[in-house]
Amino acid sequence: MTTRPRFATRLLLAQGLVLVAGAVTTWLVATAVAPGIFHDHLSRAGVEHTTEETRHVEEAFGSALLISLGVALLISVVAALAVSWYFSRHVQRSLSQVSEAAAQLAAGRYQVRVGDPLLGAEFASLADTYNALAERLEATEATRRRMLADLAHEMRTPLATIEAHLEAVEDHVRELDADTVAVLRDSTRRLGRLAEDVAAVSRAEEGDLHLDPRPVDAASLAASAAAAALDRYAARGVELRTVLRPAGSVTVDAERIGQVLGNLLDNALQHTPAGGAVTLTCAPVGGWVEYVVADTGEGIAPEHLPHLFDRFYRVDVARDRDHGGSGIGLAIAKALAEAHGGGVSVASDGRGHGATFTVRLPA
Ligand SMILES: Nc1ncnc2c1ncn2[C@@H]1O[C@H](COP(=O)(O)OP(=O)(O)OP(=O)(O)O)[C@@H](O)[C@H]1O
Ligand SMILES: [Mg+2]
Structure with missing residues (x-):
């Protein structure tokens, strides 16, 4: 890389080439054409002169031409040097700022940004693009770190439970009886589900899903989601109502959208005490089909609403985890709805x- 000519050298070479072309042309004109014209004019002027005088005047013309050409060339060379020096310094300084920043990025320091090099539109856009790249990488890196930290945190509790129970069995403090096995099973099941959920949300968010979209009747999709949840609702004494208006058909992967509605119905059940009610509505709204899951349960405080769809986010970490939740359900629901060109939103008037929750899909 260092053997390649520097920018300043190239600029100077280019200007040198222009100078040489100019000088050669001028010299050709000055030696081949100008003396003839001068001689012609001198003889046509009609002034009496000897051959000696003519030779003298022509010589004077020749050296005047030579001197003016020489001075012009000298000044051009000096100007070329000065311009090359000025521009190359300016450009090199800006470029080395960008390349230094890129090296920082490569080394994992994503917070570096570059300023406008003040060299025109192209350089400004280079700096902007660089800054946008750095910003993206910084955000991705932050998400990755948070994901890993959350994941480790989620794994710790079931692992600690397994560890403690196995130790107790080894020390004969506990029998390996049905109770112990049930606790161990519960923990491994939780770890298994965690692994599945993390894989699912990553696939959905990377758009790496094998969706199988087919036209299905929007209302019957909601009806089957409600039917699947009905037993669980009955078992906990929560009423499940459905209001299904004819909404035409949606082109979706029925299984995935069933999963989204199932997630929302499960959440609503989880957060609605016995005696409460959950209503699943399906209706056409504008160019969309909207599924609304509304519960009469505990509600959500406004400060939690913006984070609800983040991975691993739970309002009441200890209690929600006791429900067996890892806080991924809504992140999966959001990613799935978005993969279908729709979205999910939440509203709550606060605790109590x-x-x-509203899912919209393009009709
Ligand atoms: N209907 C609801 N009423 C009140 N809070 C809710 C409701 N639905 C979700 N939440 C809150 O949002 C959080 C995130 O929900 P999400 O479905 O992502 O996770 P989870 O249900 O805790 O776990 P998972 O769905 O992964 O089993 C829940 O922990 C809960 O605190
Ligand atoms: Mg959930």
Whole structure:
């Protein structure tokens, strides 16, 4: 890389080439054409002169031409040197700032940014692109770190439970009886589900899903989601109502959208005490089909609403984890709905006022 000519050298070479071309042309004109014209004019001027005088005047013309050409060339060379020096310094300084910043990026320091090099539109856009790249990488890196930290945190509890129970069995403090096995099973099941959920949300968010979209009746999709959840609702004494208006058909992967609605119905059940009710509505709204899951349960405080769809986010970590939740359900629901060109949103009037989740899909 260092053997390649520097920018300043190239600029100077290019200008040198222009100078040489100019000088050669001028010299050709000055030696081949100018003396003839001068001689012609001198003889046509009609002034009486000897051959000696003519030779003298022509010589004077020749050296005047030579001197003016020489001075012009000298000044051009000096100007070329000065311009090359000035521009190359300016450009090199800006480029080395960008390349230094890129090296920082490569080394994993994503917070570096570059300023406008003040060299025109192209350089400004280079700096902007660089900054956008750095910003993206910084955000991705932050998510990755948070994901790993959350994942480690989620794994710790079931692992600690397994560890403690196995130790107790080894020390004969505990029997390996049905109770112990049940606790161990519960923990391994939780770890298994965690692994599945993390894989699912990553696939969905990377768009690496094998969706099998087919036209299905929007209302019957909601009806089957409600039917699948009905037993669980009955078991906990929560009423499940459905309001299904004819909404035409949606082109979706029925199984995935069933999973989204199932997630929302499970959440609503989880957060609605016995005696409460959950309503699943399906209706056409504009160019969309909207599924609304509204519960009369405990509701959500406003400060939690913006984070609800983040991976691993739970309002009440200890209690929600006791429900067996890892806080991934809504992240999966969001990614799946978005993969279908739709989205999920939430509204709640606060603690004690129930919550409403809305899924929209393009009709
Ligand atoms: N209907 C609801 N009413 C009140 N809070 C809710 C409701 N639905 C979700 N939440 C809150 O949002 C959090 C995130 O929900 P999410 O479905 O992502 O996770 P989870 O249900 O805890 O676990 P998972 O779905 O992965 O088993 C829940 O922990 C809960 O605190
Ligand atoms: Mg959930």
